[in-house]
Amino acid sequence: MTTADLPMSLLHRHDAEVAALLQREDERQSATLTLIASENHCSPAVREASVSRITDKYAEGYPGKRYYGGCEVADAVENLARRRALQLFAGAEEANVQPHSGTTANLAALLALAGANGRIVGMALKAGGHLSHGHDKSHTGVVFHPKQYGVDDKGLIDLDEVRAVCKEHQPKVLIAGGSSYARNLDYAAFAAIAKEVGALLLADIAHPSGLVAAGVVPSPIGHADVVTMTTHKTLRGPRGGMILARKDIAKQINSAVFPGAQGGPLVQQIAAKAVAFGEALQPAFRQYQLRVKENAAHLAACLLDAGLDIVTGGTDNHIVMVDLRKTDVTGADAEARALAAGLSVNKNAVPGDPRPPMVTSGLRLGTAAVTTRGFGKAEIARIAAVIVGLVRGEDPAKSRLVVRELCERFPLP
Numbered sequence: 001m002t003t004a005d006l007p008m009s010l011l012h013r014h015d016a017e018v019a020a021l022l023q024r025e026d027e028r029q030s031a032t033l034t035l036i037a038s039e040n041h042c043s044p045a046v047r048e049a050s051v052s053r054i055t056d057k058y059a060e061g062y063p064g065k066r067y068y069g070g071c072e073v074a075d076a077v078e079n080l081a082r083r084r085a086l087q088l089f090a091g092a093e094e095a096n097v098q099p100h101s102g103t104t105a106n107l108a109a110l111l112a113l114a115g116a117n118g119r120i121v122g123m124a125l126k127a128g129g130h131l132s133h134g135h136d137k138s139h140t141g142v143v144f145h146p147k148q149y150g151v152d153d154k155g156l157i158d159l160d161e162v163r164a165v166c167k168e169h170q171p172k173v174l175i176a177g178g179s180s181y182a183r184n185l186d187y188a189a190f191a192a193i194a195k196e197v198g199a200l201l202l203a204d205i206a207h208p209s210g211l212v213a214a215g216v217v218p219s220p221i222g223h224a225d226v227v228t229m230t231t232h233k234t235l236r237g238p239r240g241g242m243i244l245a246r247k248d249i250a251k252q253i254n255s256a257v258f259p260g261a262q263g264g265p266l267v268q269q270i271a272a273k274a275v276a277f278g279e280a281l282q283p284a285f286r287q288y289q290l291r292v293k294e295n296a297a298h299l300a301a302c303l304l305d306a307g308l309d310i311v312t313g314g315t316d317n318h319i320v321m322v323d324l325r326k327t328d329v330t331g332a333d334a335e336a337r338a339l340a341a342g343l344s345v346n347k348n349a350v351p352g353d354p355r356p357p358m359v360t361s362g363l364r365l366g367t368a369a370v371t372t373r374g375f376g377k378a379e380i381a382r383i384a385a386v387i388v389g390l391v392r393g394e395d396p397a398k399s400r401l402v403v404r405e406l407c408e409r410f411p412l413p
């Protein structure tokens with residue numbers, strides 16, 4: 001089902017202007033290949049749940065303890081989502097499915113564990129971390145007292161540096177995870193460092209959460225005190241966040257989500273999370289995640305073979321970070337050319353990038369969305385050839401034909 005189907009015709013009669021915009025977005029996504037590492041295409045069932053009537057319901061609080069009447073269905077929905085989350089992430093003790101996003105999940109977890117002005121240590125954004133890991137323009141850099149670690153000259157996390165920063169800064173919370181880091185993290189080693197300095201470990205698996213759920217990359221569960229994530233990237237659910245925590249800190253986490261960081265939960269999104277978790281519990285989900293990883297490894301190999309540089313020389317997950325510093329194009333140029341060819345990508349700083357964030361010297365690619373459309377290695381090789389051609393200055397119009405043919409052959413779910 002697409003937005004062109006029944007619900008759209010109703011919207012079209014009611015508000016043609018908005019309907020036309022949504023129709024345009026539907027067409028844009030259909031005719032574009034999404035290689036943005038943080039995006040995916042959720043199922044029609046997830047989309048249906050996220051526009052359900054329960055969107056009208058206020059349910060501040062938690063199941064059984066709400067500040068509003070009439071929450072019996074909201075309670076059941078939230079409990080179902082929590083139960084499925086715990087099934088999916090085996091070994092996790094408690095799940096909070098209310099965070100509106102990965103950033104609010106991180107804010108809440110840090111509020112609970114570090115407190116206002118508490119010391120935190122996370123990976124710098126420009127090294128592959130995330131804004132909400134203590135960047136000075138994020139509330140996590142304002143409300144807390146952060147210090148950050150980077151990566152070595154190969155683009156890899158240097159655990160000796162992490163330990164040194166922690167010893168100097170004595171954080172209450174050490175954060176492991178990033179938004180453009182293509183390698184597995186050694187969660188046991190992070191946990192050992194946290195223990196050494198008396199900190200708690202927060203693992204942010206916003207990007208690889210689907211791969212973790214399917215057991216195809218290492219899991220932080222059992223090592224980290226708290227795990228935050230988004231539900232819309234590799235996990236292929238609706239837009240939103242989630243927190244898994246040890247039982248003994250779950251109460252603090254819950255209070256930090258509501259009323260600490262948010263008001264009423266988006267119950268329709270929680271229903272859609274429950275649907276997505278149900279899908280992720282099916283055997284086909286593991287096969288999908290294996291293909292996501294295989295496709296990313298193949299994309300990296302094809303680009304390397306063609307002479308492009310890849311940060312860390314490859315990937316362990318769904319992300320491929322192209323380092324354009326040896327070419328004559330910037331990340332912004334490459335992004336514009338790719339868009340003209342019908343590839344949706346994002347420019348991204350590479351470690352040690354001399355260029356500003358709106359220009360950059362890198363391109364971040366991800367294989368979750370095209371794998372959802374059904375791509376295998378043959379299609380990935382064609383896309384790699386398109387990217388190489390674009391970087392070398394080929395006319396995007398030529399590539400547009402290849403992209404259009406692939407989009408038609410592999411429609412959106």
Ligand code: DSN
Nearest residue numbers: 037038102179180206
């Ligand atoms: N989630 C980030 C990304 O990786 O694109 C943006 O905050």
